[in-house]
Amino acid sequence: MVATNALQTYSLRSSGGYLKRSWDDECVVYVSDARETHLLTTPCAHVLGLLEQGPASFESLRSELRMLVDDAQDQEIVDLVGEIVATLGKIGLVEAREDAS
Amino acid sequence: MQSTLPQVVRGVAQLYADFPLSPPGQFIDFRIKLSSPSLLRRWFRPQVNFALDDTRPFKPLPIEQSFAMFEWGLNWVVANHAHQFAIVHAASVEKGGRALILPGAPGSGKSTLCAALVCRGWRLLSDEMAMISLNDGLIWPIPRPISLKNASIDIIRKFSHEAVFGDVVADTAKGDIAHMRPPKASVEAAKSPAALFAVVFPTYRAGAQTEYIEVSKGRTLMRLAENCFNYPVLGAAGFNCLADAVDSSHCRTLIYSDLDEVITMLER
Numbered sequence: 001m002v003a004t005n006a007l008q009t010y011s012l013r014s015s016g017g018y019l020k021r022s023w024d025d026e027c028v029v030y031v032s033d034a035r036e037t038h039l040l041t042t043p044c045a046h047v048l049g050l051l052e053q054g055p056a057s058f059e060s061l062r063s064e065l066r067m068l069v070d071d072a073q074d075q076e077i078v079d080l081v082g083e084i085v086a087t088l089g090k091i092g093l094v095e096a097r098e099d100a101s
Numbered sequence: 102m103q104s105t106l107p108q109v110v111r112g113v114a115q116l117y118a119d120f121p122l123s124p125p126g127q128f129i130d131f132r133i134k135l136s137s138p139s140l141l142r143r144w145f146r147p148q149v150n151f152a153l154d155d156t157r158p159f160k161p162l163p164i165e166q167s168f169a170m171f172e173w174g175l176n177w178v179v180a181n182h183a184h185q186f187a188i189v190h191a192a193s194v195e196k197g198g199r200a201l202i203l204p205g206a207p208g209s210g211k212s213t214l215c216a217a218l219v220c221r222g223w224r225l226l227s228d229e230m231a232m233i234s235l236n237d238g239l240i241w242p243i244p245r246p247i248s249l250k251n252a253s254i255d256i257i258r259k260f261s262h263e264a265v266f267g268d269v270v271a272d273t274a275k276g277d278i279a280h281m282r283p284p285k286a287s288v289e290a291a292k293s294p295a296a297l298f299a300v301v302f303p304t305y306r307a308g309a310q311t312e313y314i315e316v317s318k319g320r321t322l323m324r325l326a327e328n329c330f331n332y333p334v335l336g337a338a339g340f341n342c343l344a345d346a347v348d349s350s351h352c353r354t355l356i357y358s359d360l361d362e363v364i365t366m367l368e369r
Contacts, residue, residue: 019337021344026319030340035333037326037340039319 112168199298210305220261239294
């Protein structure tokens with residue numbers, strides 16, 4: 001379980017690995033350790049793509065998703081980021097650490 | 102394969118007549134035997150056992166189901182050993198160099214559609230298992246008898262008077278079962294793989310208009326993975342194989358009730 005907290009930084013899990021295939025707005029991942037296959041929603045796939053470029057804070061993920069979903073309320077975006085990192089953590093792709101600052 | 106049970110002997114003679122016998126000394130992948138469990142069981146509620154080498158992976162069945170047990174057992178043997186392929190629970194057919202995979206749960210109508218296509222000149226690649234090579238993504242044939250259940254048996258008998266059937270066996274776990282002989286041309290082409298053109302998920306629905314609707318590649322990949330017998334064994338290689346297959350093919354769902362209509366549509 002990956003806790004969601006505005007002070008946290010998220011990154012891809014350091015162990016294991018995954019395979020990914022993307023078509024249009026769909027993304028399917030194969031998580032090697034768990035040997036499981038998952039169809040990711042578009043926002044999940046977008047966050048995974050961001051984390052593939054490097055660790056990101058909750059705030060930076062929130063800003064990125066705000067640009068994607070411009071008609072949502074701020075709290076909805078916060079909740080969405082929380083759901084996404086929890087989902088990606090549950091399936092074994094993402095881990096969190098407390099931001100030192 | 103070894104058996105003296107009359108149901109098996111008759112079934113093989115009827116339905117595997119066009120298959121070549123292996124020459125003496127050729128390597129044998131699987132040694133299968135179908136026999137009665139004991140002398141007593143030949144007389145009292147006679148049963149049949151399936152043996153692979155010296156192991157018996159299944160409980161005995163009533164002897165009337167001997168040929169069906171051979172087919173089911175051979176499906177199991179292939180699905181549990183042929184890991185140079187991603188083995189999808191699907192019918193597969195080919196025409197004009199284009200192979201279709203028809204994945205579907207039991208009762209979806211995939212075997213009925215497969216049998217009908219084959220009766221109209223499509224090459225049978227397989228009724229039960231689409232064998233996708235991990236090496237090159239081609240669909241390798243395993244053109245064994247087509248298993249039909251319940252109402253489908255009469256539907257195909259009426260659809261094609263030339264279709265050759267083995268015995269109808271009643272009261273199996275799947276209902277009434279009969280097997281249709283594969284076309285000779287399909288058997289003779291068993292060493293020629295085919296390139297995948299489309300993945301089509303069929304559903305028979307009585308009285309329905311034919312609908313042929315695009316389905317997303319992501320969802321197709323998920324459904325192929327769910328229908329792949331040996332996906333848990335193959336791991337990443339299986340994922341890549343199925344993803345490549347989806348990448349290079351059209352993906353559709355198909356709802357049908359009229360066989361002539363759906364075949365005309367698929368041939369367009």
